Amino acid sequence: MASSLVSKYFTSLLLSAGPHLRTAAARAAMSSQRVLQLKLDPLTGNSEWVVIDEEDDGDGAATQDFQKLLLATTSYLDMLNDSYRNRCFREAIDKAVTKPCHVLDIGAGTGLLSMMAARAMTLSDMPGPNSKGMVTACESYLPMVKLMRKVVHINGMGRKISIINKRSDEVRVGVDIDSRADVLVSEILDSELLGEGLIPTLQHAHDMLLVENPLSVPYKATVFGQLVECKYLQKLHNLYGYENETSDGIHLVPAGLDTIVSVKRQQYPMHCDAIAKEMKLLSEPFRVFEFDFWRRPESCREAAVCVKANCDGQAHALVSWWELQLDCEGSIFYTTAPGWVSSQDKSNARSWCDHWKQCVWFIPGRGLPLSMDKDVPILAIHSETTISYQLEADCKYTVGDVHITLSPERMAIYGDCEWRRSMLKAMQNALQRRVPSLCIVADDSIFLALLVAHLSQESHVMAFFPGLRDEGTSYLQAVAGANGFTMDRVEVLKKRSLNLTMHETHDKEVDLLIAEPFYFGNEGMLPWQNLRFWKEKSQLNSVLSKDAVVMPCKGILKVCAMSLPDLWNSRRSLDKIEGFDHSVVNTTLGACGDAAEDSPCLPFFVWQCGEVKELSKALRVMEFDFSRDIHPCYGKTKVEFSEAGTCHGFVFWIDWVMDAEDSVVISTGPGERYWKQGVKLLPKPEVVEKRGSGSPDRTSSLVMEVSFDPSNGQLSIKHTSS
Template structure:
């Protein structure tokens, strides 16, 4: 989407509407004169950049080093450098320094004292580095960093997309060196192909060189039941025992689905059915084809069920082929791999439709790969004589990929059982109850109608395109009535409910619009944010005297953790390849190595995807929210003895959703453990500095120390955590300290 023009007195920030699930633009005031020009000063704006992977990318030392080495080589003989997607301006600064060092000197202000003279558009001008960046917050950050690093006028930064730039207006001549980093985990998703096509046609010379020089996509056929369950609802539905159908919601895709994820945690659940093979190679110095197709005949190395393809890419950054960077999984042993876990680039998994295909060792399967301007799709067939046109047509018909965690949860028997048990208990003994279902809760809608044939169910699904007919095949033949109401819950009046008051108010809690958000925001009808209106509170006049609510309570729980990979990726930036980046730490939500006066944010992560992970304490409860009551402030604190000594990097928090008043039915969003997949995200509060902790003493050890008069060590053995919920903003804060348990 194009970024709208905005006045310099404010910033238009794209955000997700928590009610509708749709993107919207809001004006965020710019506070000129502050440390970061207002970036990060506002809660909405700060959060928008905090949740990005900019910080993680800048902490990727292998990436930064590879680019720096390649740029140092490439600038020799270059006249005009174009940096597309400049971000903080790091690559442009690398090019500027390399030009200044070869073979010129710099004056006291950091300006080149002997600029190279080149011929550009028949006129003699100084060395040119043009950088373009479309995202206004990053443009402002880059300007500050260019000034802080005394680059001066060495880099000309343009606030435009590259396809909006024109030679003669934005740049004096075509560039003969392209530097860029417009790559996502699939390689093409950030618009690499259309960007390169426009640049080669309008902005670059015919003999242009590029950093990176080339990129090659690799793939490997795998068996993995988890991937199949997460993408294909029809494949798991037959295994469910409650007769609630989810296949009518178009959450599974006949042509296959794709998702970026770290596959290393799935190694123990995955079988490699083929050797890796090359799929496509893109030469950045040439105009790429808008579409392409390749066919490979791949030998299967062991019997199995081919559920999907794991894909990754390798960058060749220099023309000679001596500098590489790879996003391959760890089972691919190469010297090109990053030595550290990183979040900004992951592998890409493409699941085959249905339950995949059965394959045998020694069999040759045909893999057809096709790319368009922004994506790659695969088809794997065991019969090599499949009709070419049919295969290509099927792949092109692939629709947008589903949310893998949502499909996985809908197809999970435990999730189904908990939802069904909660609804059955809430409706027990009620005659023709009116059930109001909020927050895109598909299972609760179907379970309510199925549990009570006299029930009147009103479903509100603001994040999904659902109508009454969508539920026809989702429940038993004898079920209550379902009515889908296209109205905001906060605007409901008694007339909308045909004059009846609500007997059961419920939400799952999980809705389509909040896939990437903190766990307590998954139940927006009580823990609503961004606006001061709370649906549960506003619905009070519409609730019957003896109404009940599902969930009944929410418990904020936590555990102290060892998470070195995530902590390092969220550390404050200092020098990045010799360039000071400390100005961006507050804006990008740095956590590690923060000054004592600052506090890092709570971040949403699926912790099983975050590298090394170990829990150091038992789970503890911090706060309890009573959804039966209108919104209210809540506080809580606890002391958690350390069970396993080690290094504590922070606290992981989640919500346990209590579905009934007695607390017998609970749906927990707790991490399943190291390398154990789950369908939900948790909140992570990282420490400014890791803390060494030791296991708290047992009573026997305490008595032994008393008898032996041995002085206790001063390594903390207790984690002290406090939290608070601000009912005015919907925000939760978590503070961590350390103490000692000696008796």
């Protein structure tokens, strides 16, 4: 599943790269035995292409660590730990493959489905030698192909499975495979169902690679939807409505320009069970689309659905999920439905997993008012890769020529009254210390750019907007009047901070350097990767005044020990999956468990990670002092458990101290929904007790040591029993 998504992501990065980089990258990847990976420096925003060769087994430590980190951030491990999914596919493949035949596995990953098919042929009760049976495993992502070969080898399946390192639409009958396949097995599905190219992949397979009327596993998929009322979901997209409740005088979305800042019109994956208690269900679940795997699908379709409201309310969103029917008889099913819909008995229950979530489609503005028994017409539309919806409220949604698209969490932050009050107080405190002649906004914060221009009429404001760039300029021009300033006082810099000179600052020293910090497009990264602000600040010394005010003035790395059973189980080390040994993948995929090495620290919305419980207080680990240049940091703290339970790992975040008086602190911890935290899972869960309980068999405290390396922006995290 994840491999096609990774390939698609890096292809898009390649296409967006500069012409010289594209040319060099293309030459480097001319051979099908090579793959390109884009390596990003989180502290500078710079990136470089890394070429991974077929023969490269990661002998170099840097290359090996890079490949491991890339694979550890995919969904492979989580997917392979989904026992419900594995059992469903095994049962369906055993039913479909009952005699020697040609099976094609598209997006083969570790080869699990291929091995299931090969075993089913071997075990089939057929007379004579199994000479005609064969399995072709098609996988485009080279690092995963190399891992698959190891898995297939240790399971003794090397002679039964032919592995092709190509995209399926590059495979040719008579060149790569001898004949068309009789059976298709595939799992190129994302949370929305279509986002990994299911439709074009099936179209090409049916046109070029499969026999007429083939068998397929899965057999078909059905998409369902449900209308809900939920204030939290409304906050994730309705900035105009919530900004009206603030009183700071800043208008990110002025009247008449209420869509100038918005979220992208798409479905957003989310663990909706985490907010189930905040939802009011306004309709029964309804069918949207069916997609057959056993026949060629259409590229685009529309479906008019009439939904009856089952109560009064305001529809803020449409929650969707899908159900797989894996066998043609209709006896084996897998669903991504939320808990309030799922009706499987406990033996077939789907455990918490992160690789497939529900999806949310936001209904614009204040939503759609519904009355009991009212018919709600919905037009569902699917393209080759997306599903979208049109309701009455959507028809009124228009986007002007000037438009900035932000993530839902960023929209919610900008509409949060408490966050805005904190930023206003911090800025007022900074301006009391010194009225700047020149202020630089170091990040992509449109809010701070408007705030300082609005509050300090004597200041000239420069914004780097490293991600927004020209869009940021157009935006400021459009909203300047509504925020009480003119564009002769505000500009967006074209140069990077590293190259900024007094010439670009009009021979003025910078008196105020500010950031949230927020970098456009980096919302999914680890918290300390926003320390790019510290790097940027250190590169501006030549233009900073000696008594320049820096906001935030420091960052505090914090940690909390937590019980995270669902997350830990989804990333635990693998042994046998439906009878096939997968232990060889543990180290590469960053598994945690007895047989695994140290797992990487990964970003998660902790509040969406299933069952969670804090077992210690939030503790200070180290301080990043932005008044100094960026430098290596080290911190050590003793984590004492305030609750008994099972500790599965540690959650890290940064509290941004905005002013020198420490009166304004913006926390990004696990109690906050709008930021991702860094999660470091333990190799083995620790049964812990409350400090002072005196049980000899349980741990009451641990010592945490953390170091920060400014050369790569990474944290090194170690813990020992005290």
